[in-house]
Amino acid sequence: MASERITLTVPGPHGDREVGVSSPNRVIWPELGITKQELAEYLITVREPFLNANGDRPVSLERFPDGVGGESFFSKNPPKGAPDYIRAETVTYNSGRRHPQLVLTEIAQAVWAAQMNTIVFHPWASLTANTDNPVELRIDLDPQPGTGFAEAAAVAPALREVLAEAGLTAWIKTSGSRGIHVFCPIEPAYEFLDVRHAVIAAGRELERRMPDRVTMNWWKEERGERIFIDFNQANRDRTMAGAYSPRALPGATVSTPIAWDELAEVDPSSFTVRSVPERLGSVGDPWAGLLDDRGSIDTLLEWWRRDLDEGLGELPFPPEFPKMPGEPPRVQPSRAKKPEA
Structure with a gap:
């Protein structure tokens, strides 16, 4: 017996497309x-802020x-048989x-991806015009065991201050889990390795100011109950989950942009595939x-x-x-070998 199938009418820049x-x-x-249908319809509803991000x-x-x-796996290149409107x-x-x-x-491409069982969308930090040079400096505030979103939210404003001192404007979103993602728009003047070094410089400065709350230690055994600045x-x-991307977690949470004045009171578990469209209708897109x-990472590279x-x-x-x-x-x-005495 053939599986059930529907066709969704998906609006787009080239007119409506019929996506099965x-x-x-x-x-x-x-x-x-x-x-699956509800996921596809969610993507259609949030299409403008989703594509902007x-x-x-x-x-x-x-x-x-x-x-x-x-089980899950990642797809990076278009598979054989993809529709002719799929781009790469x-x-x-x-x-x-x-x-x-x-x-x-x-x-329509994201709806096709949902048809192909995609839940999470992971965008690069660079645009197609120059994929080698990021347009965003991204910092992942990653809660370690014993900490959670509240602890990440407590250090995020201090990170914002550090970045402002370096001449950058910070924007935030929930990770869709327990963390916070901080994005700074930057000119595409530097390669990824330079941007990584800028993130390390910002993270080290934050760690100096909040050593009991923040860690730059790559090895988990050294992090303790602190917020890890995931420089890698x-x-x-x-990549990390994109703005307005669903997460593969039981509550159908969404990685959701928020305003800084929402941070102290926000409950990240309340942002879901079902609630985010209503939120966009009432408060709009904080990342518009x-x-x-776009700023420069020159000061961070000096640090x-x-x-x-x-x-x-x-x-x-x-x-x-x-x-x-x-x-x-x-x-x-x-596990490192100890030097002989």
Whole structure:
């Protein structure tokens, strides 16, 4: 028996497209009964702010064939048989390999991705015009065991002050889980490695001011009950859930932009596939115009060079990255060989 299939009319810059959705009643989020069709309709409803945040840039699709709680995998390049309106841009990965990467230019492409069991959209920090140079400096405030969103929210304003001192304007969103994502629009004048160094410089400055609350330690065993500044999220091809992207969590939460004056009272679990459209209708998009005024990372790079002069060097890269100049050994301290006496 053929599986049930519906056709959704999806508006776009080239007129309406008819996008097929198979098994529309298949439940994606069992606790809430949210279906594949509801996910597709969510994407259509939030299309303008979703594309403003995630469009015209390489994007990786996190796909869950069996819904939340099941196995998942990432898709980066368009599969064979993709519709002719699916777009791609050739990018360079950390290994030096070049490959086409999906790009969203209209919401029909995201609905097609939902048809292909995508739940989470992971956009790059660079645009298709220049995929090698980010237009956003991104900082992931990552709560460690014993901490949560409240602790991340307590340090975010101090990070905002640090970034303002460096001449950058900070925008925030919930991660859709327990963390906070801080974005600063920047001119695409520097490569990913430079932006990573700028993030490290900002993180080190915040750590100096809040050593009991913030950590830059890459190794989990050294972080303690603090907020980790995940500097490696600034690397090429390392991404986080995009603004207005659903998360593959039981509550169908959404990574949601918020205003700074909302931070103290906000409950990130209240932002869901079902509630975010209503929120947009009532308060609008706090990230409207995010890229209109882009700053420079020159001051942060001056801080980076100052720290180098004072003996603070490179920090570890993720294990799948090639060995980088000046990088310390990639072995957690408890497993490192002790020098002989």
